[in-house]
Amino acid sequence: MRKPDRSSTSLRVTVKDLARDLGMSTATVSRAFYDETTIAANTRRLVLKRAGELGYRPNPLARSLITKRTKIVGVVAADLVNPFYPEVLTRLTDRLQAVDLNVMLITAGPMTSMDDALTLLLQYRPDVTILLAATLSSAAADACRRAGTPLIFINRHPADENSVAVTCDNVAGGAAVATHLIDLGHARLAYVAGRPDVSTTVERWNGFAAVCETRGVASPFCENAGTFSYEAGYAAGVRLLGAAARPQAVFCGNDILAIGLMDAARREFGLDIPRDLSVVGFDDIGMASWPSHALTTVRQPVDQMIDFAVDLVGAAARSERPKLTCFPGTLILRGTTAAPPRTGAAPPVNA
Amino acid sequence: MRKPDRSSTSLRVTVKDLARDLGMSTATVSRAFYDETTIAANTRRLVLKRAGELGYRPNPLARSLITKRTKIVGVVAADLVNPFYPEVLTRLTDRLQAVDLNVMLITAGPMTSMDDALTLLLQYRPDVTILLAATLSSAAADACRRAGTPLIFINRHPADENSVAVTCDNVAGGAAVATHLIDLGHARLAYVAGRPDVSTTVERWNGFAAVCETRGVASPFCENAGTFSYEAGYAAGVRLLGAAARPQAVFCGNDILAIGLMDAARREFGLDIPRDLSVVGFDDIGMASWPSHALTTVRQPVDQMIDFAVDLVGAAARSERPKLTCFPGTLILRGTTAAPPRTGAAPPVNA
């Protein structure tokens, strides 16, 4: 076994060093770093002052041995290639850092399965684990429960009703899209589903389809893209728009699907958007507002959602169990939706 | 002070438990988990088997107290909104996880400065710290040195010649772009710089300008976008293309700048690309190959670069000091570059 490199041993200050320096016991020094302890105000001041000078900070690794709390938040990111998640991750880590929490990131990729990666993470005893667009095998969920780390899902409703989740109101979002498209006068609608087995896919469809039914519009066709990616959107576009009765408007499971589908519409079928086809996405990623896309979409209130999730982290660490929470989205009208061209007899003009 | 939540105390198995269960000493159990120790092969087998059954894994936090190694790799990501970095980060964490290393992620954002975030990270004593497109204040670099964490820069050449860096050959990349554009017949070239103070910006320019000089083409105009973002590219496009002598071809500091600039060219000036303007990027992010962009660009060999960086992590942890390493990029020809339209007298036909 390699022995620790004593030569370059960090001249790291420890409690002992600081205690000796101050002529106090290590216990007193330690107490200075906790609010709820009995220590003379003046002693604390002294300790903190000298600690600052010497650059002493309690070692969280050693501390965790006793307190059982690591100040580590595990973040499991399933799909960083969808630009929505880097946006979320950036704000999330920033906010967590601001409250003195560190992010341990795990991803599932070609080399490691989600379950293996999670096992690795759990060794570090994260106080809380946040799942970004990730779903867990029941074995993995079990492992988390045994390890005692509360789970917070972002953008997913877990099947397990015990977990905490923060999501956008996907049902209402889907409904708003349907209302918008029907108001414009579209009758042949379609939905492009991403991963079929996740809550966002199902809920957005539910809201969309429900309004179609209420408004007496034919039930929308559902094209399954299989996953949330540009390529999947493009392929779905090829299938959907090549069909005999092309839809007049399509609601895509998220923005990146919508962008893929629009590229297919233009390149493979020479369609003009929105004249020949209306398209709506979901998320409002940065790219959606670029002139080259100008995508009408449902904006998720990312900032609020993340801030709330960070509050949940605190609550979860205190073993509180808040209910799952759902934030309203906002339909953002841009350039990819318009009324269908009039065909046959023009409708009576009544305005 | 809150006392550890004994009620829900994880029934986590410890060395002691396992040792008692097996009727061995804790030392023996511990030895089973290290290759370079003297332990009977059969004993090791027994220990590992029972450990598997009971779900025992040594607590890395406790272990680190003695070994001074945490198996934590700090990753500092400066700009996750540029899609290049999520691509890199995904592969990086995946590879690190595969060799049993965990990623602690820090970002600089509105709430926390880079230096504060780094301080937070260093408390956890990462074995190595990887900087993704990040530059460090000299105070921060000092802090890292004092904390004894080796630094690996990805996509940046640090000023400090002590650090290790893995980069793409930006000079050669810039040169290849210039050669391509000049071969096509362009004479009025421009460069759009991202952050002016980083090595990639400077090196790409150097390679680009050097070839112009060699080939006897007028020194390219340099437009400073200030940062590597879509918006900055768009704004730079507005300034650059609105000028009196519009360039025939522009080399952008990276793909996302190029995409912004192209949107400006089309929307603000009604230009057709590549007929009226040739555009080249750098990185070859996924988006560059989408039909809506079809961007000619220099591909960074991300996979090789990351795999190499992961090897460096191992080397750095062993206190070796490899030299900084530079991988060749590849010019990928797509649809945004073409010969300029002939103006005035057609050149003599000689083919």
Added chain:
DNA sequence: TTGAAAGCGCTAACAC
């Protein structure tokens, strides 16, 4: 209000 002492979970000398 403070200090002495025990111990978190683990590894590494050193003896056997």
Added chain:
DNA sequence: GTGTTAGCGCTTTCAA
């Protein structure tokens, strides 16, 4: 090849 012991850096009883 294995067990005993000490101790990593820290917090937390308990007694003073």
